[in-house]
Amino acid sequence: MRSLIDIFELSTDEVDRLIAKAEDIMSHPTAYVDKCRGKKLATLFYEPSTRTRLSFEAAMYELGGNVLGFSEAQSSSAAKGESVSDTARTVSCYADIIAMRHPKEGAPLVASVNASVPVINAGDGGHNHPTQTLTDLLTIKREKGRLSDLTVGVCGDLKFGRTVHSLISALSRYEGIRFVLISPSELRIPGYVRDGVLENKKVPYEETTDLDGSIGKLDVLYMTRVQRERFFNEEDYLRLRDSYILTPAKMESAKEDMIVMHPLPRVNEISHEIDSDKRACYFRQVMYGKFIRMALILMLLEIE
Numbered sequence: 001m002r003s004l005i006d007i008f009e010l011s012t013d014e015v016d017r018l019i020a021k022a023e024d025i026m027s028h029p030t031a032y033v034d035k036c037r038g039k040k041l042a043t044l045f046y047e048p049s050t051r052t053r054l055s056f057e058a059a060m061y062e063l064g065g066n067v068l069g070f071s072e073a074q075s076s077s078a079a080k081g082e083s084v085s086d087t088a089r090t091v092s093c094y095a096d097i098i099a100m101r102h103p104k105e106g107a108p109l110v111a112s113v114n115a116s117v118p119v120i121n122a123g124d125g126g127h128n129h130p131t132q133t134l135t136d137l138l139t140i141k142r143e144k145g146r147l148s149d150l151t152v153g154v155c156g157d158l159k160f161g162r163t164v165h166s167l168i169s170a171l172s173r174y175e176g177i178r179f180v181l182i183s184p185s186e187l188r189i190p191g192y193v194r195d196g197v198l199e200n201k202k203v204p205y206e207e208t209t210d211l212d213g214s215i216g217k218l219d220v221l222y223m224t225r226v227q228r229e230r231f232f233n234e235e236d237y238l239r240l241r242d243s244y245i246l247t248p249a250k251m252e253s254a255k256e257d258m259i260v261m262h263p264l265p266r267v268n269e270i271s272h273e274i275d276s277d278k279r280a281c282y283f284r285q286v287m288y289g290k291f292i293r294m295a296l297i298l299m300l301l302e303i304e
């Protein structure tokens with residue numbers, strides 16, 4: 001039995017197979033409508049979510065399975081002081097697979113050690129978000145046709161943005177990837193990603209505060225919001241939240257075939273005028289998220 005806590009637990013080959021499976025589901029959805037008949041997914045969300053929780057639930061329904069769970073800690077026994085490990089043991093009695101989001105880094109790992117069914121990390125604090133990364137990889141593959149030989153700009157809150165940490169880890173394993181890390185100096189990428197991944201794997205990267213000066217060389221621009229809930233004080237958040245706003249004027253310097261991605265939710269960092277630009281693919285990215293989660297559920301439940 002396997003869980004998915006960190007994207008590194010999947011080999012590159014497995015990631016490629018998940019992408020291929022998601023593409024097959026997109027082309028032949030009717031072949032999958034009964035694959036999870038009789039199976040149940042539990043979504044245990046201790047933190048707000050729209051896309052991740054609903055795409056997991058939609059994924060399980062489209063596979064013919066059922067869903068149970070909670071969408072806020074206050075409505076679960078966590079409010080009475082129950083530990084994540086006890087909750088994981090309990091839910092294992094009711095469900096065949098668990099997707100968990102938690103504000104504390106490592107909570108889904110603790111759940112996976114105590115559960116007797118597979119646990120998927122649906123975002124743990126400012127740490128990791130492996131299924132967003134699978135979504136992002138499928139998006140890049142579909143929109144750019146490849147996962148290698150790309151200059152990828154990642155812009156915004158690189159310190160607390162968990163999707164960024166998992167994305168850099170995953171893309172660093174492909175050939176010819178270089179990163180341009182664009183953030184205010186206070187929100188630079190954490191050392192465990194810079195040293196542990198980029199330096200360690202000798203992946204070319206630069207750190208800059210300058211979006212205007214960098215946008216012209218990018219194949220992919222991955223925007224992120226400033227993670228208000230992870231700041232220690234509101235003043236710092238207010239000072240940093242509008243550091244980068246992508247506008248049509250800025251897009252004029254970008255390549256014709258650059259794609260703009262965003263894990264969403266967007267707050268203020270992409271002007272709504274960009275939505276009609278053909279390079280904006282963040283709403284298609286949302287759609288890919290459901291298909292890759294279908295592929296992942298099948299893999300972890302060992303259903304062909």
Ligand code: NCD
Pocket residue numbers: 051052123129132162163225263264265
């Ligand atoms: C992201 C998250 O929860 O980390 N959202 C998502 O899952 N698509 C990004 C964010 O909240 O900024």
